[in-house]
Amino acid sequence: MIRFEQVGKVYPDGTSAVDGLTFEVGRGELVTLVGPSGCGKTTTMMMVNRLIEPTSGRILVDGEDISTIDPVRLRRRIGYVIQQVGLFPHRTVLDNTATVPALVGWKRGRARRRAEELLDLVGLDPKTYGPRYPAQLSGGQRQRVGVARALAADPPVLLMDEPFAAVDPVARERLQNEFLTLQSTVRKTVLLVTHDIEEAVRMGDRIAVYGKGRIEQYDRPGAVLGTPATPYVARFVGADRGLKRLSVTAIEPEDLEEPPIARLDEPARAVAGRLGGLGARWAVVLNAEGELHGWVAADALRGAEEHGTVGDLARRMDAWVPVGAPLKQAFSEMLQRDAGWVAVLDGARFLGVLTPAKLHEALRRSVDADARGVGRGEVPFDSVADA
Numbered sequence: 027m028i029r030f031e032q033v034g035k036v037y038p039d040g041t042s043a044v045d046g047l048t049f050e051v052g053r054g055e056l057v058t059l060v061g062p063s064g065c066g067k068t069t070t071m072m073m074v075n076r077l078i079e080p081t082s083g084r085i086l087v088d089g090e091d092i093s094t095i096d097p098v099r100l101r102r103r104i105g106y107v108i109q110q111v112g113l114f115p116h117r118t119v120l121d122n123t124a125t126v127p128a129l130v131g132w133k134r135g136r137a138r139r140r141a142e143e144l145l146d147l148v149g150l151d152p153k154t155y156g157p158r159y160p161a162q163l164s165g166g167q168r169q170r171v172g173v174a175r176a177l178a179a180d181p182p183v184l185l186m187d188e189p190f191a192a193v194d195p196v197a198r199e200r201l202q203n204e205f206l207t208l209q210s211t212v213r214k215t216v217l218l219v220t221h222d223i224e225e226a227v228r229m230g231d232r233i234a235v236y237g238k239g240r241i242e243q244y245d246r247p248g249a250v251l252g253t254p255a256t257p258y259v260a261r262f263v264g265a266d267r268g269l270k271r272l273s274v275t276a277i278e279p280e281d282l283e284e285p286p287i288a289r290l291d292e293p294a295r296a297v298a299g300r301l302g303g304l305g306a307r308w309a310v311v312l313n314a315e316g317e318l319h320g321w322v323a324a325d326a327l328r329g330a331e332e333h334g335t336v337g338d339l340a341r342r343m344d345a346w347v348p349v350g351a352p353l354k355q356a357f358s359e360m361l362q363r364d365a366g367w368v369a370v371l372d373g374a375r376f377l378g379v380l381t382p383a384k385l386h387e388a389l390r391r392s393v394d395a396d397a398r399g400v401g402r403g404e405v406p407f408d409s410v411a412d413a
């Protein structure tokens with residue numbers, strides 16, 4: 027979709043910003059460009075919409091050499107989101123959002139309807155926020171308007187330069203998640219510049235790690251964290267890259283432990299006997315539909331009244347995560363609820379539980395799988411169990 031071929035940029039004062047850039051971004055892929063200040067990320071991005079012209083090499087969008095496309099026409103196909111948002115202060119949120127459709131000649135009614143739709147999509151009620159002016163919004167809300175505006179004319183390509191840098195860390199994480207959800211439906215081809223490796227890892231299908239003026243490694247987040255291509259990349263991703271890997275490793279069914287299960291309406295003493303036989307200290311409790319209710323301790327069951335049921339003694343357990351969620355989410359649930367395990371569900375169906383030991387194992391298998399260039403399922407458990 028976007029292809030850089032030996033692209034270089036030397037500014038008129040002789041500064042070489044980037045040199046020999048060759049990489050490709052697939053259709054619907056989100057690629058993050060990450061690196062320290064001044065390494066050439068913004069220059070790379072601005073060459074895609076011809077706000078900056080390369081001094082060597084060429085860039086293709088959809089197979090077309092962009093130097094042959096009229097810049098104005100090119101920019102209509104490319105949404106652009108920048109850190110300071112760049113909203114027009116004297117125009118309402120709705121008018122700001124409708125800017126590009128209006129520019130490309132949509133009728134006023136259609137442009138406004140589209141703007142309302144987009145505001146809704148980024149989580150801003152158009153009735154409440156549409157008539158406001160940018161100064162009447164929070165930083166995070168302004169950022170969402172920036173995203174809505176960039177998407178308004180439905181461009182296939184989106185360029186985002188530090189889009190979440192101006193908001194506080196909590197709002198930033200929320201905006202990142204919202205954008206990922208949005209991206210899973212709109213599937214734009216996205217180049218996102220950031221200097222924050224956490225953000226790059228979280229957001230990118232692939233990451234380009236920049237050294238001075240060139241890409242040191244271009245790969246999936248797991249591979250960059252697991253097998254940094256150069257000592258520079260290893261330093262840049264940081265010594266705690268194992269922790270960062272938690273954010274990009276998905277929970278898979280084979281990571282889970284299957285504890286004993288009891289139903290709410292089962293007789294308590296019978297379950298106590300069963301758990302005793304297994305040497306288990308607790309069981310997960312499901313309701314009649316097989317959905318997670320909570321857990322029950324073997325000790326409590328042993329002390330139950332003669333006709334008591336599991337339901338009388340079961341405790342609620344709200345710590346759960348969906349299968350496929352990152353390990354980090356499971357870890358954070360455990361910490362937040364001070365629990366030794368967290369339930370993993372597939373929709374409403376209970377699949378199993380993740381424990382700290384299993385989490386560690388999943389992480390080790392993921393590191394191992396990346397080092398060997400195979401899928402995590404192909405790494406045997408016993409190769410990492412003692413690690």
Ligand SMILES: Nc1ncnc2c1ncn2[C@@H]1O[C@H](COP(=O)(O)OP(=O)(O)OP(=O)(O)O)[C@@H](O)[C@H]1O
Pocket residue numbers: 037038039041042043061062063064065066067068069070221
């Ligand atoms: N107009 C210009 N004239 C001369 N040099 C420039 C110009 N714009 C950028 N540069 C230089 O080119 C290099 C790359 O800049 P660029 O803005 O692409 O880096 P960056 O990685 O995006 O940095 P940051 O994270 O600080 O925004 C820097 O050394 C910068 O000083």
